[in-house]
Amino acid sequence: MDNKDCFEKLWVVNLRNGDNKAFRKLFDTYRNDIYTYSYSLVKNSQIAEEIVQEVFLKVWLGRETLNPELSFRAFIFTITRNHTFNFLKKAVNDKKLKDAVFYQSQNLDSSLEDQIYTAEYEILRKKAIDQLPTKRKRIFQMSREEDKSYLDISKELGISVSTVKGQMNKALSSIRTFLTYNSDLTLLVSFLVFQS
Structure with a gap:
């Protein structure tokens, strides 16, 4: 605690x-x-x-x-x-x-369901990312939020590209698992589409 x-x-x-x-x-x-x-x-x-x-x-x-x-x-x-x-x-x-x-x-074009869905998705997505180990979370954020290539991440963190790729695979797997247990199938599918 x-x-x-x-x-x-x-x-x-x-x-x-x-x-x-x-x-x-x-x-x-x-x-x-x-x-x-x-x-x-x-x-x-x-x-x-x-x-x-x-x-x-x-x-x-x-x-x-x-x-x-x-x-x-x-x-x-x-x-x-x-x-x-x-x-x-x-x-x-x-x-x-x-x-x-x-x-x-x-x-103005989004429906009530879309607004609710978007907000719920964003909250769950942040929770899923927050539960990642510190180093893996940083690599994920550099890739997905800062739009850096695996090569750029490897140079910045002083690790191999294969390590970056492995950590990203583990991060995505952890997030998928989190969403599976904390959301419905539609939300999980959208994550797989938007994060791949």
Whole structure:
């Protein structure tokens, strides 16, 4: 358990006892992540802010039932996901909400399902990459995110091209496995297409 996890656990314990400072620490730690996730779906800053407030209100009201042994991050993202999806379902049937959400979207042609799918995929993809060993993760990021060739990576890291290739194969295999256990088949297929 790293320092962040220790602090988070302590904050949750204190929050259970009504500690406002612990609540503020958790709010400051996760507010931006939650806002970004909600905004990626609703495409409206005001609505995303409201969802953040609703999520933390729910945390505060249910503080006595929090389990410090469980991941607070996972817990709060589940709440955020549920609140955001409930809002989107409501928006589909409400003309004013639909106008606020869908016609202000940067991608007017994408459907609700596409927006949800894209945000879910991005979150899972990041989680899958984050669980890679440090060196393998770096090689993967250099290849996929910095668009460097295997030769460039080998020179920069002082390793052979075959080592880079082997680490990439292992990284892709690990990510496929992660997505298999954490998503549906459609998501896995899209990963195989976009990452190959």
